[in-house]
Amino acid sequence: MTLNQLQEEIVKLKNQNDVTILAHYYQSIEIQEIADYLGDSLGLSRIARQKANTEYIIFAGVNFMAETASILNQDKHILLPNPESCCPMAAFLTPEKIKKYKQKYPRIPAVTYVNSTAEVKAESDVCCTSSNSVKIVKKIKDEFNSNSVLFGPDANLADYTEQISKIKIVKMPENGHCIVHSQVTLDDMKKIKKKYPKALVLVHPECVRKVREIADFIGSTAQMLDRVRDSSSEDNEFIIGTEVGLLERMAQDFPDKEFYLAHEKMICYNMKKHDLNLIKRALENLDDKSLEVKVPSEIAKKALIPIEKMLEYS
Ligand code: 13P
Ligand code: SF4
Numbered sequence: 001m002t003l004n005q006l007q008e009e010i011v012k013l014k015n016q017n018d019v020t021i022l023a024h025y026y027q028s029i030e031i032q033e034i035a036d037y038l039g040d041s042l043g044l045s046r047i048a049r050q051k052a053n054t055e056y057i058i059f060a061g062v063n064f065m066a067e068t069a070s071i072l073n074q075d076k077h078i079l080l081p082n083p084e085s086c087c088p089m090a091a092f093l094t095p096e097k098i099k100k101y102k103q104k105y106p107r108i109p110a111v112t113y114v115n116s117t118a119e120v121k122a123e124s125d126v127c128c129t130s131s132n133s134v135k136i137v138k139k140i141k142d143e144f145n146s147n148s149v150l151f152g153p154d155a156n157l158a159d160y161t162e163q164i165s166k167i168k169i170v171k172m173p174e175n176g177h178c179i180v181h182s183q184v185t186l187d188d189m190k191k192i193k194k195k196y197p198k199a200l201v202l203v204h205p206e207c208v209r210k211v212r213e214i215a216d217f218i219g220s221t222a223q224m225l226d227r228v229r230d231s232s233s234e235d236n237e238f239i240i241g242t243e244v245g246l247l248e249r250m251a252q253d254f255p256d257k258e259f260y261l262a263h264e265k266m267i268c269y270n271m272k273k274h275d276l277n278l279i280k281r282a283l284e285n286l287d288d289k290s291l292e293v294k295v296p297s298e299i300a301k302k303a304l305i306p307i308e309k310m311l312e313y314s
Contacts, residue, residue, distance in 0.1 A: 003030060006276045010034050013283040020052040021279070022069070023060040025221040026245035026271035029252065031060050031279065038249070040222035041065060041114050042129040042314065048072050049311065056286050059293070060274045062087040066293040067118045071300045071307055079291045081278035085270050087115050092176035093153035095119040101150050101172045108170065109140045110150040112306065113157055115178075118295040120153075122302035125309070130205050131220035132314035133161040139313045141167050152176055160205040160212060180243055181206035184263045189214045192239050196260055202227055203241030203262065211241060211262075221246050228254055243268045 001009070011034055014021060022044050023035035032038055037047045048057065048069035056077045059066040063086040070078045093112070098120055102110055112124040113133070121127055125144070128136040137149050151158040152172030162169040181204055189211050193201065202224045203215040212218050217227045221242060228238060228250055240247045241262040250259050282291050295303065 003276070006280065007034050010276060010280050010283060013280065017283065017286060018055040019058060019283065019286070020054045020056070021058045021060065022047060022052065022065075024062075024065060024245075024271065025225070025249055026243040026268050027060045027274060028245065028272065029248040030276055031274060032245070032249060034276070034279070035060065040129065040131060040220045041068075042131045042220065043222055044069075045072065045114070045129075045307065046311065052076070058279060058282050060279065061085070062268075062270050063293065064090055064115055064117065067295050068114060068121075068307060070293050070295045071118060071121070071303045074295075074297060074300055077286065078293045079282045079286070079288075080293050081275075081282045081291070082273040083291055083293075085273040087178075087270060089113075089115045089153055089176060089178050090117050090120070093117075093120050093172055095123050098123045098150075098152065098172060101152075101170070105148075105150055105170060107144065108146050108148055108150050109144045110152075110172070111137055111140060112152060113154050114307075114310075116153055118299050118303045121306055122299050124306045126313065127306045127310040128161075128314075129220060129310075130157055131223055132310065133157055133205070134165045136310060136313055137161055137165050137167050137169070140309075154178065154206055156182060156208055156212075157205050159209055160218065163209075178206040180266055180268045181241070182208055183265060184208070184211050184241060186210040186214065188263050189239075189241075192260060192262055196237055196239060196258075199237035199239045199258075199260060200231070200235055201239045201241065201262075207241050215241065225250065225253070228257065231257075242266065243271065245271065 049072045109125040148168035153176035201215045237258045
């Protein structure tokens with residue numbers, strides 16, 4: 001079967017069944033092409049709540065994204081084409097750890113990045129994504145009348161959020177990070193900037209501070225895409241400091257512009273665990289429980305509160 005035939009088969013199966021396919025920008029371009037909706041973490045959470053009105057949602061993203069969709073849609077079946085697609089960053093913060101931080105800082109609100117488990121979200125006061133973290137910490141600090149916030153698990157997003165919001169952040173833990181983004185160094189950036197001196201540098205806030213400091217723009221995947229869309233006709237070259245899937249999206253959407261990956265290793269192997277054959281398998285086995293991500297209702301009820309607060313605040 002050719003790639004096109006496989007994509008056509010998937011669209012046919014999807015239309016014959018009550019299914020919505022959601023995909024994150026880090027998916028391969030052939031998956032992005034067959035998705036009903038594409039987005040960043042915040043956008044996909046909104047779509048999961050408002051637009052995915054089908055009995056089944058196939059989520060081409062990592063586990064925490066499917067869990068968020070499950071929390072927001074307890075009556076629906078959320079399927080991960082490859083159930084092993086997880087985000088290693090989430091492992092930096094456990095429910096036990098967040099409880100300890102809350103005991104140590106009892107009047108300080110706990111903000112958790114959506115790249116966390118449902119159990120951790122259930123212990124937090126509000127969630128955030130990379131596109132709204134600054135807004136969220138400001139609002140929750142005001143709500144709690146505190147002078148600082150707890151924030152985890154990404155120490156780089158925490159650092160970025162503290163720098164922009166000027167609100168003191170206690171990191172939960174000190175060293176949480178994304179293996180894909182945090183591996184890029186200032187030297188890597190200097191090298192690529194030297195190679196493409198006219199290019200604008202766009203990076204994700206999960207990058208380390210020294211890399212962020214050299215960037216022209218810092219934002220979530222959707223915000224980076226918007227930045228390219230809004231660029232002037234003179235801005236024709238971009239260095240992209242995030243996962244390669246977003247660069248592929250940009251190259252398709254803006255064929256007249258040039259995009260260079262900040263570092264050749266910016267590939268999230270967990271996001272890439274899905275492929276078209278696995279999506280087809282999920283469509284053919286919608287009731288296969290081994291593919292379903294179902295957050296237990298007790299946890300889901302608790303985790304829904306900080307997720308809904310995030311959606312309300314952003
Ligand atoms: P976005 O919220 O920008 O989509 O990022 C998700 C993510 O996992 C970044 O590594
Ligand atoms: Fe997690 Fe990093 Fe992959 Fe994003 S890019 S899903 S933070 S491992």
